[in-house]
Amino acid sequence: MKQTLILLTFLFTFLLVNAQNTVIKAGHFFDARNGKMLDNQIIIVKDGKIKAVGTNLKFNKTDSIIDLSDSWVLPGLMDCHVHITANFTYRNLQMEQMFASESTALRALRGSVVAKQFLDHGFTTIKEIGNDANYATADIIKAIRYGWIQGPNIMYAGKIIAPYGGQSSGVNPEHEHIWNFEYIDADTPDEIKKAVRKNIYNGATVIKMVTGDNGIYNAEDIKAAVDEAKKYNMKVTVHASGGLAATNVISGGAAAIEHGFGLNDEQLQLMKDKGMFLVGTDFSYDNWYAYGMDAATATALNNSLVDRLKRAYKIGTPMAFGTDIIVDLPALNRVQSSLKVLETWKAAEIPASYILQTMTINAAELLGIDKERGILEANYFADIIAVKNNPIKDIEAIKTVHFVMKEGEIIRNDKE
Template identity: 80%
Template structure:
């Protein structure tokens, strides 16, 4: 086509008033996640999967599709930074070894498809799948979502968990050594850690997860080896620490992006995390979650109190936090997302403001996941991951359970 013909066509299109059809959302209440405030009477113009414009009294075309959410509370899509979509253990009978023996990678993948859709339908448009998914089951789920075969959230994926010898297993006899290879990569030196990072990336990982303090403690140099190797590929490292305080300090000093769990972090460590910019993904189990995992009432009460205290201290100190749940045991009568959201009981018990909790689910989570220039706020050029609630989540964070509209990358997934 010659330049003259191209110019003529452009003139014709202009004369006819050609207009690429947009979707216009009228938001009665609009959560500004950057500032943690709810605004009124905003409009969002969506074009080709992204937000074209946000504001009041915007110019629209008669050909635009209008979605009226004037009576709803509109938010960026929510994010959960610690999930296991392919795993599900029996209520009050947690035994991972049976899952390894009885469930194939393909069966785990099928479960993952179902749970991923539950997340999306309930407003979680991005999740971080943190491992324990057999032989890279989630990698194929991600491919299927991208091909349009199934619906699911954007998935940031860890692959197999890198850990000292034995992963997180206990009591495996020597005749079944490496039984844990189904979900873990043994790595006991910096060179082994680097190799494990590369193997995960080869198999589709977009974040690296390590475990320390279970069957061995990684020192600062070990953590740094993973961080430096992952950085070559633009990836971050997040590390599971639980009840060992020394290992948590090594993680912080080693430059990891986040600590997962960290139930027994003391104030000195939380302040160090603040200074270093290390996120806490607290997986703040409620009493109901601990009980579902098999604890008796007394122990579940003790642990929920411990987590509430740590969460309260982290907020007061100003440690960066991103929302994460870590549920692999569904509460009876509830699906995975409903079971996850029991953790809100802990956030409420810790008296964390609802606006901040929403930020941990949106803009904070996006920063941790490295997608802060693409998702987490409703602004121009960001992906149109948009949800709407029936009730006001600032008044009560439990309102995030009232999702009635979900859009992912400009495509309407749910509209009640």
């Protein structure tokens, strides 16, 4: 019996050591650190991680070969501002109606579908930023982990922490606190700390606050959240447009400002000096129009975003890609609707290589996962995608995804 166990242990160890690798032949390879394309690279994957990258690497005949020699191979993309469980009717946003009519279970079902859409389109990591009822995304994350459904790696904010009222408007006193379906009222540093702890208890891995909608947080309020989150090695990101609200966020030491539509040059420079990220959610004209704006307003808002994006890039404010789409465009799914924001980046004449960095290495740095995701190097998770056309020539080539691998598992391979 003892000899049999020894033999089985030896065989298991032999098989483990000599386990088959996956070898990807990459005709064109995006070096996210330097923002350049390299040619004829080989990526060796084992046990969900990248084992080696380079030219002329040796591999075994028994290894599984994936030939992407005619493709452009990239790290898995990241979207740092999504709402996978929310969807509003085209040109008719009614948040309070959603609170009353859609259960957490329904929201989770929708979110599982949208999560799969993101993964299939090459987004292997997303930051779910809130507005998901009573922690619906926490259960989506569990379902992905259990293997019940497929979805990206999800960084999760839980409920949004905000001054009284969340982001609601016009709710009559008889329905006070209906917004607590998705928000936590927190109006003092102690209330903010308690809200951070509640979110962490319910599965949050990042903290989101809102300021400037129904009240403006002081810098001390922001710092209270930052200090509390830091105890758990988490970051705080804050929805703010501009003005005093944004200035207080910058002074309070948050990791990022979400949206930042009204940021001036001084604020953008302060963000650069502090290493604070802008997650710009730069809606296209079509996205603004879908949200219910008339044509003139949609055009003006889009022009304003083009200007702010140009200024942020020129100043050197760190940027991570985010979309914030909660209205699907006609005949398009969530990811296709979200990628309309690329039109704004192109109008601002941002180099495609930099846009790719905001979707990979920059996003990973903001999310605190830059030691494990965001680039294609040894010991990083094998989050790898391939597109049919060169995204350095035209960033919209990322819409031509035909291969997706997440943590070494092939999710999509259109050639098979």
